[in-house]
Amino acid sequence: MNDIAIPTRAPAATSADDTVQPFAVSALDLRGRVVRLGPAIDEILSRHDYPAPVAKLLGEAVALTALLGSSLKLDGKFILQTRSDGPVRMLVVDYVKPGRLRACASFDLARVAAAMAADNASAGALLGNGHLAMTIDQGPTMSRYQGLVALQGDGLEAAAHEYFRRSEQIPTRVRLAVAEEFRMDGSEGVRHRWRAGGILLQFLPKSPERMRQADLDPGDAPEGTTPHTVPEDDAWVEGRSLISTVEDIELIDPGLSSERLLYRLFHERGVRVFKSIALEAQCSCSRSGVASMLRSFSAQERDEMVEDGAIRVTCEFCNRTYVFAPDEVEEG
Numbered sequence: 001m002n003d004i005a006i007p008t009r010a011p012a013a014t015s016a017d018d019t020v021q022p023f024a025v026s027a028l029d030l031r032g033r034v035v036r037l038g039p040a041i042d043e044i045l046s047r048h049d050y051p052a053p054v055a056k057l058l059g060e061a062v063a064l065t066a067l068l069g070s071s072l073k074l075d076g077k078f079i080l081q082t083r084s085d086g087p088v089r090m091l092v093v094d095y096v097k098p099g100r101l102r103a104c105a106s107f108d109l110a111r112v113a114a115a116m117a118a119d120n121a122s123a124g125a126l127l128g129n130g131h132l133a134m135t136i137d138q139g140p141t142m143s144r145y146q147g148l149v150a151l152q153g154d155g156l157e158a159a160a161h162e163y164f165r166r167s168e169q170i171p172t173r174v175r176l177a178v179a180e181e182f183r184m185d186g187s188e189g190v191r192h193r194w195r196a197g198g199i200l201l202q203f204l205p206k207s208p209e210r211m212r213q214a215d216l217d218p219g220d221a222p223e224g225t226t227p228h229t230v231p232e233d234d235a236w237v238e239g240r241s242l243i244s245t246v247e248d249i250e251l252i253d254p255g256l257s258s259e260r261l262l263y264r265l266f267h268e269r270g271v272r273v274f275k276s277i278a279l280e281a282q283c284s285c286s287r288s289g290v291a292s293m294l295r296s297f298s299a300q301e302r303d304e305m306v307e308d309g310a311i312r313v314t315c316e317f318c319n320r321t322y323v324f325a326p327d328e329v330e331e332g
């Protein structure tokens with residue numbers, strides 16, 4: 001039996017916003033991460049004036065990106081991107097190690113407004129059909145990795161489950177939540193803030209035999225064919241059942257720490273937490289970067305960009321505008 005004394009302590013009561021908390025439940029061969037976003041998500045979403053359902057969807061994408069990107073072992077970048085035919089055409093979220101996040105959305109305002117008016121602005125309805133791409137970029141000396149999964153009118157959680165099932169064959173559950181917090185704030189009246197959170201759980205037993213999952217739906221099987229089913233491992237059934245009890249409020253409540261949430265879910269089995277990772281909202285754009293991008297255009301292309309005697313470039317991610325006099329960005 002296991003006779004190594006593992007130090008134990010009570011779960012921390014205070015919530016640490018803008019962190020990813022890795023954890024393990026060894027008794028069930030489960031590993032996972034909890035993400036909690038406060039000021040960082042508020043900064044990312046407040047820089048844009050997106051309609052609330054678009055901001056909420058982008059917030060979910062940021063939480064998912066933090067959960068996945070924080071597993072990068074080497075220095076590098078994790079990019080999550082959707083392209084689809086719904087009112088929200090594209091979402092892009094970058095995670096740069098150790099924990100820098102930025103995000104933007106591209107959407108059709110009239111279609112978003114119509115979806116909101118019809119009370120049909122769920123994540124799945126806003127995205128529609130298309131694909132979700134996840135790219136790991138670890139610099140020019142390493143090959144880029146890209147995973148793709150179809151978006152089929154469901155939200156990002158469903159796409160993440162499908163990705164891990166098809167591409168990695170790892171039983172995985174993800175829960176994501178985003179909310180607006182309204183607070184009375186003295187003279188300023190009601191102060192509005194965004195919060196987001198999420199949890200990722202994966203079943204990683206030592207023997208791959210135990211990771212079996214039911215076969216994928218063959219799609220074109222003749223009618224009446226009995227689908228092939230395999231019993232899932234009891235440990236995974238327990239893990240995913242526990243995750244299904246997590247409520248949105250538990251993922252975003254500033255009064256409930258990640259450790260307390262994990263303790264509530266897994267205390268009967270014993271849960272260990274590892275060093276948390278700090279997250280921040282920080283764009284990688286810079287005046288010198290934009291200037292060298294402008295220098296790469298032809299003189300004629302640059303001339304066409306001049307308006308009122310200046311060239312203005314706005315970063316899609318952070319909405320910052322850089323203004324140049326035309327002679328500042330002539331080829332050196």
Ligand SMILES: [Zn+2]
Pocket residue numbers: 283284285315316317318319320
């Ligand atoms: Zn920027």
